[in-house]
Amino acid sequence: MSVEKVAVITAGGSGMGAESARRLAADGYRVAILSSSGKGEALAKELGGVGVTGSNQSNDDLKRLTDAAMAAWGRIDVLVNSAGHGPRAPLNEITDEQWRTGMDVYLMNVIRPVRLVTPIMQAQKKGAIVNISTAWVFEPSTMFPTSAVFRAGLAAYTKLFADTYAAENIRMNNVLPGWIDSLPATEERREAVPMKRYGTSAEVAATIAFLVSDGAGYITGQSLKVDGGLMRSV
Numbered sequence: 001m002s003v004e005k006v007a008v009i010t011a012g013g014s015g016m017g018a019e020s021a022r023r024l025a026a027d028g029y030r031v032a033i034l035s036s037s038g039k040g041e042a043l044a045k046e047l048g049g050v051g052v053t054g055s056n057q058s059n060d061d062l063k064r065l066t067d068a069a070m071a072a073w074g075r076i077d078v079l080v081n082s083a084g085h086g087p088r089a090p091l092n093e094i095t096d097e098q099w100r101t102g103m104d105v106y107l108m109n110v111i112r113p114v115r116l117v118t119p120i121m122q123a124q125k126k127g128a129i130v131n132i133s134t135a136w137v138f139e140p141s142t143m144f145p146t147s148a149v150f151r152a153g154l155a156a157y158t159k160l161f162a163d164t165y166a167a168e169n170i171r172m173n174n175v176l177p178g179w180i181d182s183l184p185a186t187e188e189r190r191e192a193v194p195m196k197r198y199g200t201s202a203e204v205a206a207t208i209a210f211l212v213s214d215g216a217g218y219i220t221g222q223s224l225k226v227d228g229g230l231m232r233s234v
Contacts, residue, residue: 006030007078007212008069010056010113013039015182016132017082019201020208021047027209029078032069034061036084056083056109066116075124078212079117081110081131086146094145102146107153114161118170127170128212131158132204135178135227155223162221171220173211177204178227194229 007024011017013035021031021043031049033040034056044051050068054061069076086105087098094102110131121127133151140148154174161172179189180199190197207226210216225231 004030004073004075005077006032006069006073006075007080008032008034008065008076008113008117009040009080009082010034010062010065010109011036011040011082011084012080013037013043015082016177016180016201016204017080018043019205020080020082020132021049023202023205023209024078024080024212025049030069030073032065032072032076034065056081056112057104059112062113062116066113066120070120076117076120077124077127079113079127079129080208080212081113081129083109083132086150088144088146091142091145099146099149103150106147106150107157110154111157114172118165121170122165122168125169128216129161129170129172130208130211131172131174132208133174133176133223135176135225135231137174137176137223139231158223159221166220171217173216173219173221174223175204175207175211176223176225176227176231178225178230180204192230193227194232197228199226199228 007029009021012021012033021033025031025047031047033044033051036055038053041051041053050072052065086102136148137151137155158172158174182201204226
């Protein structure tokens, strides 16, 4: 790469977030990784990057992450927003506090770091953001109630962000994974997928790598399913 590029990954200690960090590092990006477990900090060290142990629900921790990336490399070209797992319960048994937690996990996890990174990308006149969402955004499942509700909100936020910043060459898209190998596997779920298999975290990471690349430079405001055809008719 003619110019050293930098990717920031939140909730990147395991699963699809970690695999995205590995793929982007392999593609030549410097990586800065946030995770609450400490695994992200260890992975960043392994990949020659910088890591912060903290929460994507904390503005202070996210600022430490972006400040570390800027101190190390002076730029941020890519932001990948991953997430943990929010509350699950029968719909009318979800408490007010659980709904608030769901909003923190599935919507504010994007809004907080985007606030920090957008001015940096504006100064650079370029940037790409990808949010890891879920295949059940537009056809919600009672299995994942808080995810479905707040990630539908994320889809709307992504369109609004794209409208606002497209002219400044800053793009935002969502990937919508279905049943992925970072989740527990069951035969029933596998059979429900037209491709008859779980997807891999590496396949999601490859999709993210494409969406942040110059080859995807005319794509913004979109939600791309990576689900083996599970939600093909929606």
